[in-house]
Amino acid sequence: MKKLLLGFGISVLSLGFLFWNLDLSGFTSILERWKPIFLVPFFIAILWGLLLFSWRWYLLLGKKVPFRTALLSAYIGVGANQFLPARGGDIFRLYLCKKGESIGYGSLVSGIFLEKVLDFSFIFCAGLGALFILGVNGPETKILFPLLGILGIFSALVIVRLFHRHLISLGEFLFSKIGKKEFFSEKLAPQVAELGSFLTFRNVSSYGVLTAGTWLLGYAIHYTLLQYLVGIHLSPLETVFIMFCGAVGVMVPSAPSGAGVYHASITSGFVLLGRESSEGLVYATTVHLGQMVALGILTAILYVYWSFTEKERTE
Template sequence: MTGTEDRRSARRQWWLRLSLSLVIAAGFCFALFRKIQLIPADPWVPAWVLPSYLATLIAYFVFRAGRWHYLVAPLGEVELRTTLPVSMAGTMWIMVLPLRLGEFARPLFLAQKTEIGVGQALGTVAIERVVDGLFVCALFFVALPMLPEVHGEQAVAVERLRSLGLLASGGLFGVLAVLVAMALSPGTVGRLVKATLGRLIPPLAEKLEALARGVAEGLAALPSIGPLLKFLLGTVAYWASNAVGTWLLARGCGLDISFPAALAMMSVLGISLLIPGGPAQFGIFHYGMILGLSMFVSEAVVHDQGSVFIFWMFVTQLSMGLVLGIIAQRMLALDWRATLTGSRAAQPRPDPS
């Protein structure tokens, strides 16, 4: 297949994914219409609320982006001044692109600025996603005993989410086991992929094998205990700032909930966002928030104060992610077209001295 045909195929796949994601988003929009006000009739909140929440968002994005450095550093010569903006830009594309396709942005951007392969970096992204998933599941179960006693619809919602949390935890532990196996035997993984998927899709056999081997090698190069602890501390700081911000914004929007309740609500949202959705995570984000709120307040409160809370959380997180991501992308002169074509779109270049 020629380069022109590759680009045409990539464009066709992109438009197909975009069309599918728009259909998903439209379905969510229709389903959400009666549950919340997507644009509240009275969205205004006290003057202190948004500045306070935006301050927690800055910490949220910095810790989220910065911790990735400690997973990437063992893969090659790379500095924090490169990985931080690369991660910021990648986070923006995760938030914007549908079906979680933005997860490929960081590995592609990193390949533009360093000699680290896309497959290797994808291994670190996989570990990060699994750790985040297990972390929010753990937070949910830690918060449950601290919640006030609920009855009726709220009790049913709590039990339903408890079951979903157990299901998500089991699935994530299964994925973690697969990743550990890949890290222990990179060569075997490459041969296994070639012998299975490679036979089903012969033209992609070599690419699939190389990608699987690269991911496995990236996992095998996981950092020693010191850097790994720094990554975990960054993860704790990232979710802590998120929890504080969630609690502050909820209180500012007129929702009388405790900090443990905000922690549980944030955890439900985090678990929900593991599911691929439409552009800007529209719909998945809103339903995650509705599920979290349903543990503590009635449907009427969700439709009133809850709509204001969800509106501001969605708008501010998306806006902040876009602003920081665009700044980071321009700082490193990253070729954003790589996120759409799935290629490096530029030859790797060493970090500026």
């Protein structure tokens, strides 16, 4: 409850700061630039992006559940994340995969964990790479910060791959000092071991390509279509950087779907790119609202379908 209240508090403060300090004139011109025809391809792009996401989820689970189960759980879980606190949609996804299937929770949790590592690694490297190429805010930001960030991510993955057993031993030693060795051994050590075993060249290359496709051929397309919807145009590199900003925003504790913090993060990204802050707030609001409505409708339909089919199967 405390974490939930903290998240809502951060969101309220973020939204209050944005709407109190920024010029909101950009919202008044939306109707002049509004092109609702782009809502149709946007919804198709949502479906396509989640299809790629579902296929990777199915593979990360080692094909231990039917693809239909992986597909429905991914669509419903991602949609539920828009409305449930603390990424509750991911927990719902685990429940849907577990119900009626023989897969254990250990495999499900490992799949979620590897999924987050893949997404985090790719979008941070892609976002920092875009920042490097765009070269915003002078040579220091252009060269040093992005390269150090990318190097840090790759170095961390290499260390986990080569020394994951030593890291587990070190973790057990450190956690034993605070009386939490059992917690580390049961909850964290298996994930470190799983990640260390997963980081082979074959897995990194194949799952890396699939993750890149999910972001660049899925999410980036619906981010781009919403630009045309409200007449705000970004280059492909700028779009990747803004996606990176949005991803950072939803990592901060906040209300469901990252409300407020997500808006602040994307608005900050627009400012870094030399664009108007009001334009960034309009775009962030458009993306956030578009995703919530599209995913909300889709999730409701699929959850009703899953409920009926599950009822028929158990009767």
